[in-house]
Amino acid sequence: MNTMIIAWFELKRMATSRSVLINQFLLPLILIFILGNALSGWFGNDQEFKQPSVRVGLVLDAEAGGQMPGSMQTLTGLPEIQDLLEPEVVSSREEAEEKLRRGEVDYAVVIPASFDERMSQGADVKLELLPGRDRDLNLVADTVFKTFIADANHKQAEVVVMGGDQVLAAQAAAPVDASSDGPNVTIGQLSEKGATYSAAQYYAASMLIMFLLYSGLMASSSLLGERESRTLYRLQSAPVNPGTVFAGKIIGCSLITLVQAAAIVLGSMWLYGVKWGPYPLLLIVVCVLITLSSMTIATFITLVSSTAAGARGLMQAIIIAMTFVSGGFMPLPVEFFQKLGAFTVNHWAMQSMLRMMLNSDVHLIVTCVGMLAAITAALSAAAMITYRKVGYHA
DSSP states (O other), X not given: OHHHHHHXXXXXXXXXXXHHIIIIIIHHHHHHHHHHHHTGGXXXXXXXXXXXXXXXXXXXXXXXXXXXOHHHHHHHHXXXXXXXXXXXXXXXXXXHHHHXXXXXXXXXXXXXXXXXXXXXXXOOOOOEEEEOSOHHHHHHHHHHHHHHHHHHHHHHHHHHHHOHHHHXXXXXXXXXXXXXXXXXXXXXXXXTTSOOOOHHHHHHHHHHHHHHHHHHHHHHHHHHHHHHTTTHHHHHHSSOOHHHHHHHHXXXXXXXXXXXXXXXXXXXXXXXXXXXXSOHHHHHHHHHHHHHHHHHHHHHHHHHOSSHHHHHHHHHHHXXXXXXXXXXXXXOOOHHHHHHHTTSHHXXXXXXXXXXXXXXXXXXXXXXXXXXXXXXXXXXXHHHHHHHHHOXXX
């Protein structure tokens, strides 16, 4: 009974606190809006990517009378290449460089003299490639022309080694694979049900987890603040043991944390259209586990800290570090951080929520939730052992 009275008092105290309402309820929704819009370019969307064509300046040999070599005409005449390249004949290398500087062409290729003749004689052939300003367009053009030269030199090597007649005979005798008809690349979705999450969804999950963990800071600050202000003496003068006070404050903070989770989930749905997936019960389980993890971390820090300021700094450092290594601020491509993040609450909570948003198979979601539950149980056991050894007193 005493525990619930203390919990109810703590719940009312925090519900009427302006700083709690702003920091725990309003601030997460503001951050979801800011990060979801500012970093939306880092995340996929439902629109199919369209590769822009590359304007290529072709520098031809003056002795050839401005005539493009037949092999190059064949290359640029392919339908697939026409979608990628826009060839333009340029009179000299200097003109090509000037057009590259002015941005009139994206890429330039200098074709040497007697290009087709050298190719037919089995001599080594090369193209001089002049990249432009855009790195992505340079990569597309490099791929086309370097592949063309590599293929040409490979065929010439066959001619040198086997002889022209034998190469032609081998090509004629090669069986035709009817299964090779059609495109060599099929565009699909990486997620199981053909969906992808947006930046708003990603940061809604990330901010929900981070601010639920921050809720434990309220419990730790309340306990240590009362110990520093000596108000716990008055509680201890009543027939209430320190464990009851401790449990009551933890329960009160847990209740306000669950209300906070509901506010963030519903607010992001109504304000930003965030879709949390078709598994509301599993989402509730994840929020409860995060709340338990937050309170157990707060319990441990409260027991080992001597001041409220020290506990606040340690709690903030732990939460920010876990959020960072788990990719909560931005997805991290570094493998070391990815492995390190697998030991955090944030990682498995994020994976659980993102898989719900992607409408993944239930067993995949349950696996992530199970890992989160295991970490929460380990934290709870560590906090309980610490409480038994250290205890909580004023």
